Amino acid sequence: MKQMKSVTLQNITKTYDKGKVLAVDDVSLTIDKGELFGLIGPDGAGKTSIFRILTTVLLADKGTATVDGFDTVKDYQAIRNRIGYMPGKFSLYQDLTVKENLSFFATLFGTSIEKNYDLIKDIYEQIKPFNNRRAGKLSGGMKQKLALCCALIHKPEVLFLDEPTTGVDVVSRREFWEMLKKLKQQGITILVSTPYMDEAVLCERIALIQNGRIMSVDTPQHIIAAYPVKLFAMRANNIYKLLSDLRKNEQVESSYPFGEYLHVTLKNGNEKDTGELRSWAEKQGHTHIEVKDIEPTIEDSFIRLMNEKKEMALPHS
Amino acid sequence: MEEKVIICKELTKKFGDFIAVDKISFEVNKGEIFGFLGANGAGKTTAMRMLCGLSFPSSGEASVAGFNVYRQQQYIKRNIGYMSQKFSLYEDLTILENIRFFGGVYGVPAKEIKRRSNSLVEKLGLQSEAKKKVGDLPLGWKQKLAFSVAIFHQPKIVFLDEPTGGVDPVTRRQFWDMIYEAAASGITIFVTTHYMDEAEYCNRITVMVDGKIEALDTPQNLKKQFAVKSIDDVFYQLARGAKRSAD
Numbered sequence: 001m002k003q004m005k006s007v008t009l010q011n012i013t014k015t016y017d018k019g020k021v022l023a024v025d026d027v028s029l030t031i032d033k034g035e036l037f038g039l040i041g042p043d044g045a046g047k048t049s050i051f052r053i054l055t056t057v058l059l060a061d062k063g064t065a066t067v068d069g070f071d072t073v074k075d076y077q078a079i080r081n082r083i084g085y086m087p088g089k090f091s092l093y094q095d096l097t098v099k100e101n102l103s104f105f106a107t108l109f110g111t112s113i114e115k116n117y118d119l120i121k122d123i124y125e126q127i128k129p130f131n132n133r134r135a136g137k138l139s140g141g142m143k144q145k146l147a148l149c150c151a152l153i154h155k156p157e158v159l160f161l162d163e164p165t166t167g168v169d170v171v172s173r174r175e176f177w178e179m180l181k182k183l184k185q186q187g188i189t190i191l192v193s194t195p196y197m198d199e200a201v202l203c204e205r206i207a208l209i210q211n212g213r214i215m216s217v218d219t220p221q222h223i224i225a226a227y228p229v230k231l232f233a234m235r236a237n238n239i240y241k242l243l244s245d246l247r248k249n250e251q252v253e254s255s256y257p258f259g260e261y262l263h264v265t266l267k268n269g270n271e272k273d274t275g276e277l278r279s280w281a282e283k284q285g286h287t288h289i290e291v292k293d294i295e296p297t298i299e300d301s302f303i304r305l306m307n308e309k310k311e312m313a314l315p316h317s
Numbered sequence: 318m319e320e321k322v323i324i325c326k327e328l329t330k331k332f333g334d335f336i337a338v339d340k341i342s343f344e345v346n347k348g349e350i351f352g353f354l355g356a357n358g359a360g361k362t363t364a365m366r367m368l369c370g371l372s373f374p375s376s377g378e379a380s381v382a383g384f385n386v387y388r389q390q391q392y393i394k395r396n397i398g399y400m401s402q403k404f405s406l407y408e409d410l411t412i413l414e415n416i417r418f419f420g421g422v423y424g425v426p427a428k429e430i431k432r433r434s435n436s437l438v439e440k441l442g443l444q445s446e447a448k449k450k451v452g453d454l455p456l457g458w459k460q461k462l463a464f465s466v467a468i469f470h471q472p473k474i475v476f477l478d479e480p481t482g483g484v485d486p487v488t489r490r491q492f493w494d495m496i497y498e499a500a501a502s503g504i505t506i507f508v509t510t511h512y513m514d515e516a517e518y519c520n521r522i523t524v525m526v527d528g529k530i531e532a533l534d535t536p537q538n539l540k541k542q543f544a545v546k547s548i549d550d551v552f553y554q555l556a557r558g559a560k561r562s563a564d
Binding site for chain 1 (some may be wrong): 358429518
């Protein structure tokens with residue numbers, strides 16, 4: 001049974017600044033072999049601390065963790081041989097060329113570029129024309145591809161990708177996720193973090209994380225299905241006025257902008273329908289009103305979970 | 318006729334043979350929320366730097382807040398605010414000290430700084446943090462504070478370069494509430510973002526590809542024009558043909 005688990009965390013806690021900053025708060029989590037697992041949360045949620053603990057470059061204050069069956073403290077050397085790690089910050093040698101970086105990492109792990117070429121082929125061939133360019137002179141998208149090649153060159157069992165798509169445009173982000181899907185087919189376990197909620201649905205299972213705590217772990221589909229009330233999307237001629245009117249309406253439980261619509265939930269929301277919202281909006285003098293029932297997104301679930309955890313209590317602006 | 322606060326005509330910037338910004342033309346109205354989108358390396362930052370008076374164009378014309386980008390850069394700087402994802406307040410100063418410093422730099426009278434900073438701190442709900450160092454604030458609050466400081470001197474235009482990167486979805490929306498409020502008070506918002514849902518919050522958006530403006534319209538019209546459901550798809554259609562990529 002233990003063999004089926006690729007990564008486990010048990011009650012992992014990490015603080016910084018002599019205990020003043022709680023970065024990871026009693027996190028327990030299990031990731032299966034071959035799974036594409038997403039850690040979804042904003043900056044400061046604790047994603048990077050978790051990655052650093054699992055990749056054995058940071059010690060937890062409390063709790064235990066294993067990677068590929070090995071303990072992150074006792075067996076850290078064994079883990080380092082079995083994982084690939086792409087940190088959020090570009091960490092290759094800027095003064096070495098593309099080819100030199102790749103050879104360096106291959107040699108470090110006692111292998112060669114040729115030996116595992118099939119694993120990196122698709123990605124590497126996109127940057128091969130720049131083989132002799134120094135890594136520091138590559139564009140963002142190319143750096144990202146080189147970093148992924150270097151993390152893969154020793155055929156790791158588990159791949160840790162810390163915010164690989166942050167600050168990357170939509171086109172490169174889609175390409176990157178295509179690459180991850182292909183790697184998953186090779187049986188590699190992938191733990192990836194992202195602040196982009198729309199990328200969550202591309203993972204098999206996700207953990208929503210905020211303020212060092214896991215709010216929910218499940219498949220994206222289950223998390224969406226667990227949304228407890230009806231969600232309405234609404235717009236009208238003056239969307240900003242509509243929002244401020246909604247916030248004054250006592251029947252409204254929550255309302256917030258979401259793309260071109262406002263998303264709205266109502267108190268006793270499951271008994272209500274779009275007609276009530278529409279006639280209310282008409283009475284308020286809105287025109288061009290559109291109201292519909294919609295399926296929540298992961299971002300809606302995240303917002304709801306965040307609001308339920310009152311520890312987030314932000315002073316309202 | 319609506320008042321134009323940014324007018325750009327064939328604005329161009331070359332670095333040697335490389336044409337970073339290639340004859341872009343557009344106008345931005347007073348109080349408008351104008352979204353400036355583009356793939357990495359499309360030339361957004363270069364264009365923005367010219368409009369902020371930080372870099373001279375190679376050719377073309379532009380005026381910002383009524384001032385010429387070649388000859389009146391110092392007046393432009395006085396009349397705009399700027400904020401980026403990279404936190405730009407002084408981490409070792411308190412909230413009040415930061416406000417006082419930036420207010421002073423932009424020439425707001427001391428009495429006025431005092432009055433406005435008190436109401437600002439109250440509005441942000443940061444009374445108990447006002448004398449704490451800014452570095453200790455959570456990211457979301459930092460960004461909200463940075464925005465407030467960027468518009469503290471009541472500029473005509475505020476330039477926001479990916480202001481919400483990495484910020485949680487609830488705070489991201491609170492941030493946009495502040496943007497709407499500023500726009501309603503007459504401040505023009507010029508904003509770049511990687512979140513395509515935020516593009517929908519803009520009155521009009523442009524999409525830059527390889528130094529050129531390839532699309533400019535309201536989010537709704539662009540979706541119609543490209544026959545797609547989201548701005549994400551508009552962007553994808555335009556940007557996937559891009560030849561350039563950079564940071």
